[in-house]
Amino acid sequence: MAPERASAPAGQGADAGPRGASGLRANRNWQKLWLGQTVSQLGDYVFDVTVLLWVGTVLAKGRTWAPTAVSGVMLAAAVPTVLVGPLAGVFADRWNRKRTMMNADLIRAGVIGLLLLVPLFASDLPLWAQLAAVYTAVAGTSVVAQFFNPSRFATIGAAVAEEDRARAFSLASASANTVSVLGPPLAAPLLFTVGEQWALLVNAVSFLVSYLCIRFTDVPAATADHNGGKGDFWAELAEGWSFIRGNNVLATVAVSVFLYLFGVGAVNVLEVFFVSENLRTDPSWLGTLNGALGAGMIVGALLMARTARRLGERRLFGWGILATALLLFVYARSTSLLFSIGVLGLVGIPLGMVNAVLGPMLLNEIPNRLLGRVNSALNPLVYVASVSSMSLAGILVSDLGPDFAWSFAGLHFHRIDTVMTVSSCLMALAGAVAVIRLRTGRRAAPGAEDPAAAVAVPDDPR
Structure with a gap:
């Protein structure tokens, strides 16, 4: 491979575009x-x-x-x-x-x-x-x-x-959602x-x-980040985890994402049974329901940047999770196929925003030299939460049996919508944690070597 050229700061290298152009x-x-x-x-x-x-x-x-x-x-x-x-x-x-x-x-x-x-x-x-x-x-x-x-x-x-x-x-997330529908x-x-x-x-x-x-x-030189190559592996690994624990935003994201995906995983594994038992229709409609969700996520991803400028990325993250949880609760109570298709389309909008806003949020918090370690430490949460949730949801539904039913405050519940309702409550808890903990910022410790390590002031409208 040809040696890489030194390049200018982000977005300003030889391939950044014509002089005077921006964005x-x-x-x-x-x-x-x-x-x-x-x-x-x-x-x-x-x-x-x-x-x-x-x-x-x-x-x-x-x-x-x-x-x-x-x-x-x-x-x-x-x-x-x-x-x-x-x-x-x-x-x-x-x-x-x-x-x-x-x-x-x-x-x-x-x-x-x-x-x-x-x-x-x-x-x-x-x-x-x-x-x-x-x-x-x-x-x-x-x-x-x-x-x-x-x-x-x-x-x-x-x-x-x-x-x-x-x-x-926003555009990358919209593209990902589009190919998830088409692929x-x-x-x-x-x-x-x-x-x-x-x-x-x-x-x-x-x-x-x-x-x-x-x-x-023409990748900016900052991405060719050599940290000696022969340092103490375990010390470097621990540094990433320590940074997460010591940063209010990252620690909150870790907790919120785990709770959030724990709820989402249960919904994913139970959807086919929800269609047949609660909506009382053919499971083949599951594809249409997922298509409606995907379409909503595309819209949400495209709206993320504009919404984040108005609300701030942190507010959008927390309130987006809460909105998703509320709409999912409504979906769990549905007994109409057409109504469910419409609600899932609405669910996709805040869900798409939450997925898309995570990237810029993390980049604002993590120093360049730690990006790989912190990102790789957070990613397994997705799998651990989802797999654990899917396994537990399957066991619970099997144990409850098809005849399970109960009532509360005039609402009637069965086995599938019971678990999905609990899942929406977990997601609401995740949103509440994010909204409360991200209302105030905390600056990095003195001597932080990268400006991105500092937490932005509260409600910074990026």
């Missing part, structure tokens, strides 16, 4: 990163759904252990996030971040390319070997992603001026009409597109 329209570094991220995410969605269908309906077709085989795919993706993610953050802070992202994309393209050999030689491979290859590929790409994701987060923070970050994350429907036709190898090829190519987009960015 994201002139920031070609951001545009290339955005394009690469969007294409890569589309490939990931196609890949994820394809692998689940491939394992469940092709490799394990007709087997009693097919659900377990599908669960193995999800486990292979989740375990590296929890176990490797926090450790990878140390290296993401030590290594050149642009080169880390490029190497990660090439490795993932290579892993998926090797997986293409499985359908090509399926007749010569025993079933266990094919499943082992799938699990290994999924786990391998997940491990590499733990190095890529914090590096990308830090790179976007340095490539985009602070006043443009809210808009940048899964593409997977099944690819698998059942032209075969799984073409879906795998789409994902491999998406990594190569991402590589090229990153390769031709």
Whole structure:
């Protein structure tokens, strides 16, 4: 690879745009990163759904252990996030971040390319070997992603001026929500009409597109953050966790996100049963409901930047969670399909705002040298909260049984809406914690070496 050039501050390098131009329209570094991220995410969605269908309906077709085989795919993706993610953050802070992202994309393209050999030689491979290859590929790409994701987060923070970050994350989140709606429907036709190898090829190519987009960015020098490379690994790891504990905003985000996602996880796993038992309609409508939620999230993400300027990022985070919880409570009480579609569309708006505002909030709090470690420490919360919640919700609903019913204050509850109501209350608690704790700011300790380590004054209208 060619040596990287020293570059100007965020958004002002050789690719930042014409003289006198400002904002994201002139920031070609951001545009290339955005394009690469969007294409890569589309490939990931196609890949994820394809692998689940491939394992469940092709490799394990007709087997009693097919659900377990599908669960193995999800486990292979989740375990590296929890176990490797926090450790990878140390290296993401030590290594050149642009080169880390490029190497990660090439490795993932290579892993998926090797997986293409499985359908090509399926007749010569025993079933266990094919499943082992799938699990290994999924786990391998997940491990590499733990190095890529914090590096990308830090790179976007340095490539985009602070006043443009809210808009940048708003557009990136809207793109992610769009491909989350478009990607899964593409997977099944690819698998059942032209075969799984073409879906795998789409994902491999998406990594190569991402590589090229990153390769031709003029990444600001601040993202090539070498911290010696041979420091005390465990001390560096502990420094990230200590920074979270000592920063009011980050500690509050960690607690709120855990409670919030604990509630969301239960709703996700129970939705199919809610459609059949509470809405009393065919489960095939679940796709329409999810589409309404996705559409709302796109709208919410696009509105985030403007709303954050009016309310402030912290207020938007806390009140957005509270609004999501309230609308989810209304959804849990619904018995009409059309009403539920409308409510889920509304749920998506504050949900999209909350997801999009997290990025700029974190960048305002974390010093550049700690971005990888802090980001990698927070990410496992998503998986731990979601997986724990989904497991507990499934056990509770199974134990309650289909005939469970009770009443309170004139409201009648059954097993699914009971758990979903409790979930909305957990989300409301998460929002209340954020609203209360983020009303006042606390400055960093004297001697903090990065201005981003300081907490902004209360209600700062960014």
